Amino acid sequence: MSRLTGQNILLGITAGVAAYKTPALVRALRAEGAEINVVMSANAHKFVTPTALQAVSGHPVRDDLWDPNAEASMGHIELARWADQILIAPATANCVAALAQGQAYDLLSTLCLATDARVLIAPAMNQGMYLHPATQRNLATLKTFGYVVIDPDHGEQACGEFGPGRLPDPNDLIAALDQPTLADQAVSVLQDLNVMITAGPTREAIDPVRFISNHSSGVQGLSLAEVANAAGARVTLIAGPGVPACSAEISRYDVTSAMDMHAIVHELLADIDLFIGVAAVADYRVAQAAAQKIKKHTSSDEHLDLRLIENPDIIASVVDSAHEPVVVGFAAETQDTLKHAREKRLRKGLHAIVVNDVSDASIGFNSPDNATTFICDNEEVFFERQSKQEMANKLLQQIAETLGTELATRKSGHLKSE
Numbered sequence: 001m002s003r004l005t006g007q008n009i010l011l012g013i014t015a016g017v018a019a020y021k022t023p024a025l026v027r028a029l030r031a032e033g034a035e036i037n038v039v040m041s042a043n044a045h046k047f048v049t050p051t052a053l054q055a056v057s058g059h060p061v062r063d064d065l066w067d068p069n070a071e072a073s074m075g076h077i078e079l080a081r082w083a084d085q086i087l088i089a090p091a092t093a094n095c096v097a098a099l100a101q102g103q104a105y106d107l108l109s110t111l112c113l114a115t116d117a118r119v120l121i122a123p124a125m126n127q128g129m130y131l132h133p134a135t136q137r138n139l140a141t142l143k144t145f146g147y148v149v150i151d152p153d154h155g156e157q158a159c160g161e162f163g164p165g166r167l168p169d170p171n172d173l174i175a176a177l178d179q180p181t182l183a184d185q186a187v188s189v190l191q192d193l194n195v196m197i198t199a200g201p202t203r204e205a206i207d208p209v210r211f212i213s214n215h216s217s218g219v220q221g222l223s224l225a226e227v228a229n230a231a232g233a234r235v236t237l238i239a240g241p242g243v244p245a246c247s248a249e250i251s252r253y254d255v256t257s258a259m260d261m262h263a264i265v266h267e268l269l270a271d272i273d274l275f276i277g278v279a280a281v282a283d284y285r286v287a288q289a290a291a292q293k294i295k296k297h298t299s300s301d302e303h304l305d306l307r308l309i310e311n312p313d314i315i316a317s318v319v320d321s322a323h324e325p326v327v328v329g330f331a332a333e334t335q336d337t338l339k340h341a342r343e344k345r346l347r348k349g350l351h352a353i354v355v356n357d358v359s360d361a362s363i364g365f366n367s368p369d370n371a372t373t374f375i376c377d378n379e380e381v382f383f384e385r386q387s388k389q390e391m392a393n394k395l396l397q398q399i400a401e402t403l404g405t406e407l408a409t410r411k412s413g414h415l416k417s418e
């Protein structure tokens, strides 16, 4: 039986050429046993008729936020609650931009804001529109909301151009809907757990205008924070510079340097049950950052020597703290990844370590995707390349399975004392 059997799927259709393919998608989804309601943008009528979609979905198609019959019972909220998953296919560049800004200008955009459902976006458009930095930035923003962005297919387009932007086949869209979400068991482990996550890079000042940093985007840590928050954990996010925005329920503390991060982690650590150190913390800082901008040619020598001193190891210091949370570390390696990660886990006394190979540009730093290996006492699990949001789901599921007993003990301890 398909996981979609009995699921309520809301299909949002916006005004891309590929909208003409959606009746076939609706039929394929119904063949999986899903219940389908269709919501169209006003412009999508140019490419596909509501009559065809009503016939294949078995339900009237909704396209009007101001429909007096539906809105008498707050139809947009009802639909937002009804859906287990929302798939927008095709999603126009316009729709992606509006969602990234949190606009609520029609029925579809409004119910996307109102819903708790998993939202999947299948952008489909001319390759130039797709590759435009504005569209890419907007898609990256949607990922930070926890939306799943389904990569478009590459090939010949309706406009005659060649490149990325084609709507994937119904089978691929169905496969994206058919992903496991966090299992009930993992949700029950995470619910009411006090979780602290560090994310992003740190910046180590050289002088008032220059710093040493790294390529970490913070998206993997942020995604873990969002998934844990959605599962009912009380999440504290310690974010280095440039980490994108997060949900309002997450307690977020922005920091700049490794020393700042170390200080705030220990200030807030007392009640933490699970600490996940994802941040790419600089190992070294400049021993004496200059108070004024360092000028060129201040000496006869062509060299500028910077003396670096070691920063505190934040993850190891959390392990050594009196609070003894369950600690999961992340390791970014460029060679002998597994060997180094196994050694690091043992040396630091971590419950588990998650390692990725950042020498592969298609994963890790600055990529929307990641591939990782989770290593704990008696298990090593490889997670193949997938979006950082999906990876966050998988890793928290794994943490809940492997470390569930320790976490339950910690949680019952602090719940009793509340």
Ligand SMILES: Cc1cc2nc3c(=O)[nH]c(=O)nc-3n(C[C@H](O)[C@H](O)[C@H](O)COP(=O)(O)O)c2cc1C
Pocket: 013, 014, 015, 016, 017, 018, 041, 042, 043, 044, 091, 092, 093, 094, 095, 124, 125, 126, 129
């Ligand atoms: C013939 C034609 C084809 C279009 N195809 C696409 C497309 O495939 N993807 C896209 O993002 N926009 C496409 N557009 C532009 C959108 O239809 C336009 O941005 C519209 O305002 C989107 O409305 P909506 O997002 O509310 O549905 C096309 C426009 C025309 C006239």
